[in-house]
Amino acid sequence: MTLLLLAxxxxxxxxxxxxADRGVPTLASLAGATREPVALPVPTRRGGFGGVQGFQDVLAAEGIGAVIDATHPFAARITTRTHDICATLGLPHLRLERPGWQAGPGDHWTFAADEEEAKALIPEGSVVFLATGRQSLPAWEGLRAASVHLRVIDPPDAPFTFPGGFVVARPPFDIRAEVETFARFGVTHLVVKDSGAADGRAKLDAARELGISVIVLRRPPRPDGLRTVGTVAEALAWVEELPFRSALASLPG
Ligand SMILES: NC(=O)c1ccc[n+]([C@@H]2O[C@H](COP(=O)([O-])OP(=O)(O)OC[C@H]3O[C@@H](n4cnc5c(N)ncnc54)[C@H](OP(=O)(O)O)[C@@H]3O)[C@@H](O)[C@H]2O)c1
Structure with missing residues (x-):
């Protein structure tokens, strides 16, 4: 039996x-959104499954006995679909989703349900830094600002339709680098997704240091009954308890 890890x-x-350290037979899956992802320490497939049937075909062909969905907190479709399929098949399934960020003293955060709500919170004349990802660009159509800077990992093919431009850079970023970037553009408004990632926190700390207003996009809703843990340690503990644990190679007792 193999564990499928949606990565x-x-x-x-x-x-x-x-x-990998525990010798758990694992197949990782990447959507293929990043052109040159850093290699994972387990066998990895790349690209979409091709919908419900394609996903079920991979489950059968690879002898998948359990699924851990550790995709991004904003990857809404894959998480709901995986939950529904695993529930139907009776396949053990866990969602690993870290908790969202918490504002502290000195933070100027406003939460928005989506990009439409966020746009209404950004005054004309603002200098906006979007840390919302390449795929979010169409959703910002209609944003009125003096300039817009959208950070991306890969240089995009798409034209940039605002004054400003893409900022091509690969995470992680530390607070000094973030302060330097925001100061260079004169950023007044930062937009982030509430991803909760520890290594994404630096931009929020930099915004606090510079007095920048932050708009935090809320996470998409999740299906009822989705079993979720917030840490890697909890996910590993769940694997230890799997019914077919004995079929998995050399888990430490
Ligand atoms: N959304 C974000 O802000 C964000 C940020 C960082 C990383 N990511 C990562 O980028 C991927 C795509 O994000 P998204 O927002 O487009 O997700 P999504 O809307 O939930 O998924 C779109 C489609 O991408 C494919 N897919 C997603 N995750 C996959 C995986 N781990 N392995 C194989 N196929 C996968 C599936 O295609 P098929 O229907 O063909 O199976 C899915 O229907 C996710 O894996 C996510 O972890 C997303």
Whole structure:
């Protein structure tokens, strides 16, 4: 039996390492959104499954006995679909999703349900830094600002439709680098997704230091009954308890 790990986050990477260290037969899956992802320490497939049937075909062909969904907190479709399929098949399934960020003293955060709500919170004349990912660009259409800077990992093919431009850079970023970036552009408003990632926190700390207003996009809703843990350690503990644990190679007792 093999564990299917839906990856694409730093937590998935850490979990993959923990599974490899324990000798748990694991197949990781990446959507293929990042052109040159850092290799994972377990066998990895890349690209979408091709919908419900494609996902079920992979489950059968690879002898998948359990699924851990460690995709990004904003990856809404894959998480709901995986939950529904695993529930139907009676396949053990766990969602690894770290807790969201908490504002502290000195933070100026406003939460928004989506990009439409966020746009209404950004005054004309603002200098906006979008840390919302390449795929979010179309959703910002209609944003009125003096300039807009969208950070991306890969240089995009798409034209940039605002004054400003893409900022091509690969995470993680530390607070000094973030302060330097925001100061260079004169950022007044930072937009982030509530991803909760520890290594994404630096931009929020930099915004606090510079007095920048932050708009935090809320996470998408999750299906009822989705079994969720917030840490890699909890996910590894769940694997230890799997019914077919004895079929998995050399888990430490
Ligand atoms: N959304 C974000 O802000 C964000 C940020 C960082 C990383 N990511 C990562 O990028 C991937 C895509 O994000 P998204 O927002 O487009 O997700 P999504 O809307 O939930 O998924 C879109 C489609 O991408 C494919 N897919 C997603 N995750 C996959 C995986 N781990 N392995 C194989 N196929 C996968 C599936 O295609 P098929 O229907 O063809 O199976 C899915 O229907 C996710 O793996 C996520 O962890 C997303």
């Amino acid at each position: 694409g986050t730093s937590d998935a990477r850490r979990l993959a390492q923990g599974l």
